[in-house]
Amino acid sequence: MLLWEETLFKDRDLFELDHLPEHFLHREDQMNSLKFCIRPALQGGRPVNALCLGPPGTGKTTALLKLFEEIEAHSSKVIPVHVNCQMDSTRYSVFYQIYRKVFDHFPPSSGISFKRIFEKVAAAAVEQDKVLVVALDDINYLFHEKEVDHVLYSLLRAHETCPGARMGVIGVMSELALNYVLDPRVVSVFQPEEIIFPLYTRSEIRDILSRRGQMGFYPGVMDDAVLEEVVDCTERSGDLRVGIDLLKRSGLSAEKRASKRISLDDVAGSCDRSRLIHLTYALKSLKDDELLVLRLAAEQKSWRAGDLFVRFHEETDAGYTRFHEILNKLDSIRLINADFTGSGERGRSRVISVRYDPEEIMSRLSS
Ligand SMILES: Nc1ncnc2c1ncn2[C@@H]1O[C@H](COP(=O)(O)OP(=O)(O)O)[C@@H](O)[C@H]1O
Ligand SMILES: [Mg+2]
Incomplete structure (x- = not known):
């Protein structure tokens, strides 16, 4: 019997989701790739840009925090800034966080433009001879209103507006392709090294x-x-x-x-x-049309893929290719099952079912 003041937990903090684990197992390849990208910055040059891709809960944020912890312990040349774009989802608030990290205090709260904040950050980095490495975690939250273009463009062309500025970006997201959301002018300067975080x-x-x-x-x-x-x-x-x-x-x-x-x-x-x-x-990692497919899928116990597509097509203009992509994504992050049936009058077809209680899905979609 456990006495009432006794506990099974030697260290409760280890079970909190924001705890940074001491041992980060099975991510050596990804950590090495990240270090490879950062290495030029440690020697005073511009880092290689990177993009970490993988489903939720595969260690992407942890990898960045581990990397930054190591940089801060061993190098005074690099200023690593971790931005959680879910919390800071405008260019202004992203640069607000960068400013805070560089100057160790908040920028004046009113009457200062995004451009001005950025110029001050860039000038300070040049003056202190430091390289800025900005991690944009869950960068998909910057996809609205082209905020992502502004942020990437400012950071990656900083050396043009502010000679001597050296900055790099590590993006993080659960999508597979970023290029089609970015402005072509941004794509030409971003070109990240992709680092894949597969499911464990x-x-x-x-x-x-x-x-x-x-x-x-x-x-x-x-x-x-x-x-x-x-x-x-x-x-x-x-x-x-x-x-x-x-x-x-x-x-x-x-x-x-x-x-x-x-x-x-x-x-x-x-x-x-x-x-x-x-x-x-x-x-949180889904786009509107992906949420729609999930919501429709949750309306019935199971669907033939073709019938679900008809429902989807009634509500959007999107074609079968996009629908197919969405099914694959929902399947890969384990929100739906999309299995092929062995038989059927129209040959092999996929049967779609949601992996969660539909009510749990609906209640989260409506809030
Ligand atoms: N390789 C690992 N070793 C130990 N803990 C891990 C590992 N990968 C992830 N975790 C833990 O799992 C949780 C989710 O990881 P996180 O890095 O936030 O995932 P993501 O950013 O990919 O969604 C965190 O609490 C983290 O401590
Ligand atoms: Mg994360």
């Missing part, structure tokens, strides 16, 4: 969660069968956040029973709730 495999998920559990729980709290159950639930969403949240909820559930060990029931009882974390994050 089952054994990678197991490694990462096992390590997290060993560090965060007291010995004996989580046995192998429990870990395997957590891995199962995580793998179905592909999103590591689900696993971390599930470890936490399972631990809390065991504590509630005053047990010193997590049981399979503790995990099973929390899996559905934890999986919703993935749903919430995944929806």
Whole structure:
């Protein structure tokens, strides 16, 4: 029995989603690619631009934060700035964050233009002989009103308006192609090195969660069968956040029973709730037409792809190629199942079904 002031958690913080893990496993290739891009900056030159691509919960933000931590510890030549574009989604607020990092205080809050903020940042970087590396995390939030063009254009042509300025950009998003949203003039200066973050495999998920559990729980709290159950639930969403949240909820559930060990029931009882974390994050990475397909797909238990396309086409002008792309994306981030049937009078066709309770999808889409 657990005494009421006792706990299973050796370190609760390890189960918070904004915790930066001490051990960042299975991302050596991506970290090496990022370092390769940054290397010229460490030697005082312009960094190679990069674009990190991959589904939610595959370690993109963590990779950047790890990289920046390392840069700050070892180099005084580079100023790394991490911008969360979901929070800062205009060129003004992006440069506001950059200014804050460069000057260590906020810019004057009123009466200063975007252009002026930018000029001050660029001039300060030149004067201090520093290279600016700006990570635009979840850059898709800048796609409205061409904000992304303004931001990239300013950063990447800074050396023209402010001689001697050296800046580089690391973009992060869950899309596969950026070129078609960008102005051609921006494309000609951006040309990033693409760094792919694939879904973690089952054994990678197991490694990462096992390590997290060993560090965060007291010995004996989580046995192998429990870990395997957590891995199962995580793998179905592909999103590591689900696993971390599930470890936490399972631990809390065991504590509630005053047990010193997590049981399979503790995990099973929390899996559905934890999986919703993935749903919430995944929806944020979708465009309007992708959200529409998901909403339509959730109207029925399952659809033939052709019938779903007819419904989609009633509401948009988009053609089958785009529809097909959307299905592939929703499938790859594990919001829908899109399996081929073996038979059918029209030959092989795809059957579409949503992977979540339709009500959970609808409630998030309407809010
Ligand atoms: N390789 C890894 N090792 C340990 N923890 C990881 C790893 N990859 C991701 N995480 C954890 O999973 C969660 C989601 O990762 P994050 O970097 O935010 O994903 P993304 O930005 O791709 O959506 C974070 O809490 C992070 O600590
Ligand atoms: Mg992220």
